Structure formats: C-alpha cells, structure tokens
Amino acid sequence: MFKNAVEKINKFYNIDMAQNPHADEVFEVLSEIISFDSAAIFYLSPNSLTLEFGKNFERFEDISIEDGLYSKIYKYNDDLSADFKQILDVESEIIIQRLLVKNTVFGVILLIRQDKFSNDERVIFKTCTSIISSLIKDMELSKVLKMQLQALQSGIIQTNKTCESIKEQNKKIKENEKLQNEFIANVSHELRTPLNSIIGFSELLSNNLSGELNPKQSEYVEDIRVASIRLLGMINEVLDISKIESHTVKLNYSEVDLNFLIVEVCNILKPLCDKKEVKIVQNIEKDVIFCGDYIKIQQVIFNILGNAVKFSPVGEDVNISVKTIADTIIIKIKDKGAGIEKKYHKKIFNKFFQVPDASSNKQASTGLGLSIAQEFVKLHDGIVEVNSEPNKGAEFIIKLPYHG
Numbered sequence: 001m002f003k004n005a006v007e008k009i010n011k012f013y014n015i016d017m018a019q020n021p022h023a024d025e026v027f028e029v030l031s032e033i034i035s036f037d038s039a040a041i042f043y044l045s046p047n048s049l050t051l052e053f054g055k056n057f058e059r060f061e062d063i064s065i066e067d068g069l070y071s072k073i074y075k076y077n078d079d080l081s082a083d084f085k086q087i088l089d090v091e092s093e094i095i096i097q098r099l100l101v102k103n104t105v106f107g108v109i110l111l112i113r114q115d116k117f118s119n120d121e122r123v124i125f126k127t128c129t130s131i132i133s134s135l136i137k138d139m140e141l142s143k144v145l146k147m148q149l150q151a152l153q154s155g156i157i158q159t160n161k162t163c164e165s166i167k168e169q170n171k172k173i174k175e176n177e178k179l180q181n182e183f184i185a186n187v188s189h190e191l192r193t194p195l196n197s198i199i200g201f202s203e204l205l206s207n208n209l210s211g212e213l214n215p216k217q218s219e220y221v222e223d224i225r226v227a228s229i230r231l232l233g234m235i236n237e238v239l240d241i242s243k244i245e246s247h248t249v250k251l252n253y254s255e256v257d258l259n260f261l262i263v264e265v266c267n268i269l270k271p272l273c274d275k276k277e278v279k280i281v282q283n284i285e286k287d288v289i290f291c292g293d294y295i296k297i298q299q300v301i302f303n304i305l306g307n308a309v310k311f312s313p314v315g316e317d318v319n320i321s322v323k324t325i326a327d328t329i330i331i332k333i334k335d336k337g338a339g340i341e342k343k344y345h346k347k348i349f350n351k352f353f354q355v356p357d358a359s360s361n362k363q364a365s366t367g368l369g370l371s372i373a374q375e376f377v378k379l380h381d382g383i384v385e386v387n388s389e390p391n392k393g394a395e396f397i398i399k400l401p402y403h404g
C-alpha cells in the first residue's frame with residue numbers, strides 16, 4: 001500500500017516545474033493519484049479566502065472567515081474539514097491542507113469526495129501539497145514579474161512619449177522666443193532712430209542755436225530732452241536684454257579710455273542731473289585704458305550711474321571713482337539715496353526685479369538695467385558688487401580685469 005503511495009508521489013514530482021504548470025494541470029495530475037469529485041485552491045487574505053483555482057468547483061468565489069477559523073488556519077494541527085463542510089454546506093468528505101511558503105500560510109487546498117479518503121490518500125495529499133505550494137508560488141512570482149515588466153515597459157513608453165512632447169514644446173517655445181526677440185530688436189531699433197533726432201534737435205534748441213528761447217520755451221525743451229533720454233535708456237535696455245536672451249551678444253574689442261567714456265556718460269546724463277540738481281563728482285585715475293567693448297562698458301556705467309542719479313535725493317552729490325589695484329580696475333559709483341536692504345542685494349540683478357515700494361521706480365524704468373550691466377561685465381570676466389544699507393545710500397562696485 002505504502003509502496004504504491006510513494007510511486008504516486010514520484011509521479012507527482014514528475015510535473016515539469018520549469019514549465020510552470022497551470023493549476024488545471026496540477027489538478028489533472030492530482031486526480032490521477034487521488035480520485036476526487038471536486039477540488040479548490042483558496043488564497044488567504046485578511047478577511048476572506050478567495051477561490052483562485054477550482055475543478056468542478058465554482059460555487060464560492062469568496063468565503064469570508066471569522067477570527068476563530070482564521071487562527072485555526074494558521075495552527076498547523078487543527079483539522080479544518082468540519083469548518084469547511086459547514087461553510088461550503090456539503091455533506092461529502094473534505095480533506096484540507098494548508099499551502100505554505102517558508103512557514104507562512106498563504107491559502108488552502110481542498111479535495112471533496114462522496115466516499116471517505118483513506119489514510120494512504122491523506123498522506124499522499126499532504127506530500128503533494130508542499131509541491132503544489134511551491135508550484136503556485138513560482139507561478140505567482142512569474143505573474144508578479146510579468147506585471148512588473150509590463151509596468152516598466154509602459155513606464156518607459158510613457159516616459160519616451162513625455163520626452164517627445166516636451167522636446168516638441170521646447171522647440172516651439174524656442175522658435176517663439178526667437179521671433180519675439182527679433183521683433184523686439186527690430187522695434188527697438190526703429191524707435192531709436194527718431195528718438196535720437198528728438199534728442200539732437202531739442203539739444204540744438206536748448207543751446208539757442210536756432211534763435212533765443214524764452215524761459216518757458218527753454219523749460220519745455222529741457223523736459224523733452226530729459227524724457228527722450230529716459231526713453232532711449234529704456235529702449236536700449238530692452239534691446240540689450242533681447243540680445244542677451246537670444247545669445248547674440250558679441251563683444252567688439254577696442255581700446256577703452258575709461259576717463260573719456262565716463263565723461264561721455266556724464267554728458268548724456270547731464271539733463272537728468274540738472275533736473276534733480278544732482279552733481280556727479282568724479283575721482284578718476286588717469287590713463288586707465290584697457291581692451292574691451294566700448295559701447296557695452298558705456299552701457300554698464302550708464303545703467304549704474306543712471307540709477308545713482310535716479311535714486312539720489314534732490315541736491316545730493318553722486319560719486320564715481322576709478323582706480324587700478326594690481327591687475328584689477330575698480331569703478332565705484334556711490335549715491336546718498338534710500339539704499340537697498342540686504343535681502344534684495346542679489347535680487348536687484350534679476351531681470352525685471354525692482355525693490356518694492358521704492359518711490360523712484362515709478363518713473364521710466366524696466367527693471368532690466370542691473371541685469372544687463374552684470375551680464376556685460378561678466379562677458380568682460382568682471383563682477384558687479386553692491387554695498388548698501390537702508391537710508392545710507394548705495395555703492396555699486398564694478399571690477400574688471402586690467403592688463404594695462
């Protein structure tokens with residue numbers, strides 16, 4: 001009898017594990033060893049047993065289990081057959097085995113038959129169960145692996161799709177940016193030409209070169225000049241930033257005489273200074289000549305000195321000094337205005353940033369001047385720094401390499 005059982009188990013072992021047999025096959029082979037009417041495999045979850053595989057067994061998809069039975073399932077030597085007879089409401093014989101992986105119960109397998117099961121059959125069933133456990137776990141594992149693989153594949157496809165659409169969008173944004181920058185550059189350029197003649201002719205008028213003006217006329221012409229210079233400054237800033245943004249800024253190197261350059265900037269700013277009764281006091285080392293882009297450096301000085309004049313109280317001096325220390329040119333521009341809180345010292349160099357509530361911001365400003373100045377100085381391998389405290393004025397320091 002026992003010899004017979006061993007033979008049968010050996011036969012069961014012959015199921016090709018590598019083939020990952022389907023549960024139906026498990027029951028098929030099992031039915032050759034032990035005869036039964038119906039069979040089922042239930043998986044255990046916190047509150048229920050779920051029918052996963054069945055042979056001639058479709059009645060119960062889900063069996064909810066109470067705590068008592070739940071703990072019985074975990075206790076290896078408790079006989080579960082009476083409980084299951086009740087749950088499944090069958091008169092027939094039931095033999096049940098727990099499915100285990102590494103001592104953890106994950107389900108039960110049961111066989112149902114009209115006739116009693118012999119001891120021999122019970123032993124065989126018990127032995128087969130351990131093989132079935134590992135077969136099922138293998139199948140589960142491969143299911144999980146398949147699912148993970150699918151998730152990974154769809155994730156990769158999704159990521160690729162997202163990348164493609166981001167690339168497409170970036171391309172469009174770049175094209176738009178290019179068009180926008182070109183448009184700004186064209187418009188600014190077209191605006192500068194007439195503005196330069198307004199400035200030039202109002203200068204002629206105010207110098208009385210075409211006849212004496214009465215005091216009111218002189219005042220009005222001066223107003224036109226000041227407003228046009230401010231407007232030109234803003235247009236230049238917009239033009240510069242659009243070039244910076246489109247990475248089309250190129251340096252045109254020539255000899256830059258700082259003394260001469262600063263005198264020129266002061267001349268441009270003179271109408272603004274006169275209007276505020278601000279004097280620019282110069283303290284400039286002689287013959288500081290270096291190789292750089294004259295127009296860009298002039299723009300830097302214009303932006304920073306222009307700010308100093310703009311943010312100066314009426315009647316106060318603005319100072320500009322130039323000196324060289326070793327191989328560095330140091331340009332300092334200082335005013336006695338409202339100053340800048342420390343928390344804004346970095347931010348003021350950002351595009352469009354203006355210190356909130358600074359009263360002078362309301363007049364002719366774009367918030368671009370300092371970011372352009374910093375960019376142009378960087379292109380010359382220099383830096384711009386700021387020293388300032390509220391109510392103690394502001395000092396901007398430009399450091400440029402000097403090979404003089």
Ligand SMILES: Nc1ncnc2c1ncn2[C@@H]1O[C@H](COP(=O)(O)OP(=O)(O)O)[C@@H](O)[C@H]1O
Pocket residue numbers: 303307308311335337338339340348353354355356358361364365366367368369370371393394
């Ligand atoms: N000399 C200064 N004194 C006080 N605040 C200043 C000074 N220079 C710049 N700022 C602050 O930094 C901000 C940015 O300056 P800027 O980029 O030149 O823009 P804009 O002059 O067009 O406002 C100004 O709006 C102002 O708040």
Ligand SMILES: [Mg+2]
Pocket residue numbers: 303306307365367368369370
């Ligand atoms: Mg400015």
